[in-house]
Amino acid sequence: MALVLIGGLVLVAVAVTLFVRALTAPRLRTVEALSHIPSYGYTGVPEADRSEARNALDELASALGTTAGRYITSMREDALRKQLIAAGFYRVPPRRFVGYQLLAGLATALLFVWLLVLAGSGGGVILLAILFGGFIGWMVPRFIVSRRARTRFEQIEYDLPELIDLLVVSIESGLGLTGSLRVATERMEGALGDEMKLMLHEQQMGLAPDEALRSLLDRCDTDGIRSFVRAVLQGEQLGVSIGQIMRNLALEMRKKRRQKAEERAQKAPVKVLFPLVFLIFPAIFVVILGPAVFPIIEIFGGD
Numbered sequence: 001m002a003l004v005l006i007g008g009l010v011l012v013a014v015a016v017t018l019f020v021r022a023l024t025a026p027r028l029r030t031v032e033a034l035s036h037i038p039s040y041g042y043t044g045v046p047e048a049d050r051s052e053a054r055n056a057l058d059e060l061a062s063a064l065g066t067t068a069g070r071y072i073t074s075m076r077e078d079a080l081r082k083q084l085i086a087a088g089f090y091r092v093p094p095r096r097f098v099g100y101q102l103l104a105g106l107a108t109a110l111l112f113v114w115l116l117v118l119a120g121s122g123g124g125v126i127l128l129a130i131l132f133g134g135f136i137g138w139m140v141p142r143f144i145v146s147r148r149a150r151t152r153f154e155q156i157e158y159d160l161p162e163l164i165d166l167l168v169v170s171i172e173s174g175l176g177l178t179g180s181l182r183v184a185t186e187r188m189e190g191a192l193g194d195e196m197k198l199m200l201h202e203q204q205m206g207l208a209p210d211e212a213l214r215s216l217l218d219r220c221d222t223d224g225i226r227s228f229v230r231a232v233l234q235g236e237q238l239g240v241s242i243g244q245i246m247r248n249l250a251l252e253m254r255k256k257r258r259q260k261a262e263e264r265a266q267k268a269p270v271k272v273l274f275p276l277v278f279l280i281f282p283a284i285f286v287v288i289l290g291p292a293v294f295p296i297i298e299i300f301g302g303d
Helices: 002-024 030-034 052-071 077-086 094-119 123-172 177-186 190-204 209-219 223-238 242-302
Strands: none
Touching: 052 094, 077 094, 077 123, 077 209, 094 123, 123 177, 123 190, 123 223, 123 242, 177 190, 190 209, 209 223, 223 242
16 A cells, blocks of 8 residues: 555655646747758757656557557547647647546545545545546646647737737838748747748748748647738749738737737626626625615524
8 A cells, every 4th residue: 555655655656747747848849849850950059968757758658558559549630749849849749748648537536535645535436536647637738738829829919910020020121031030930939930930941941932931830720820821822823912911910900909808808797797797796785785684583592
């Protein structure tokens, strides 16, 4: 029993560490994202030395994910890889992520079992706890990745009009599209800046500009990026002024951003209704009706 408890504590510590790291990990820079692709011939900033424990944990997760991939035929690696890239986890292969999910599920199940054993619960409850804990541990990493990808896409959509404004100024000053993208990208930070830098690095590695734009769209399939890629490709094919296209596109995106803000403002009263009814109104009723309730209780109690 002591060995089981010690093993459970170790796995719980590993799961908590991974969970906290996933929540607090900053956005990966583009240079770091490409430094592990030696076949492209690009070398970025050297990666910091990783601890042996982290390397061993990565190897264990990769082995578990590879083993699970042999038996789980429904595991779609392409969709999972696309989701990880959308969340900014460029360095995490899909099978390693599945291994982390298995470790998190096992650690959560052992944690639940340990708590129930201390509480003196029976075997049936422990079995249900194993199933429930394994499911929770399996789903939490996927939820973190989905939430991070959604937040990242929202930030990209919000920053895109500023990028297009910089492109308009650069193009109208005489620079070409690639030069304007490079100048604008140097002044952009966050997820959009990382993605644009990655697109420029792909062009430097030999990818055609239209292919690099389509690769950007594959990584960030949002409405704004889709409109941006379509406008650039159509402008190059039809020979239309890119500056005017970018100016119209920036105006359209700002209108969309204003419409989204108005939509959120209209949803706010509905979202406030639930905490208002279940949290605020009961407290107000207690404060207002409380002084009147006690005399009424005394009057009826005295009869």
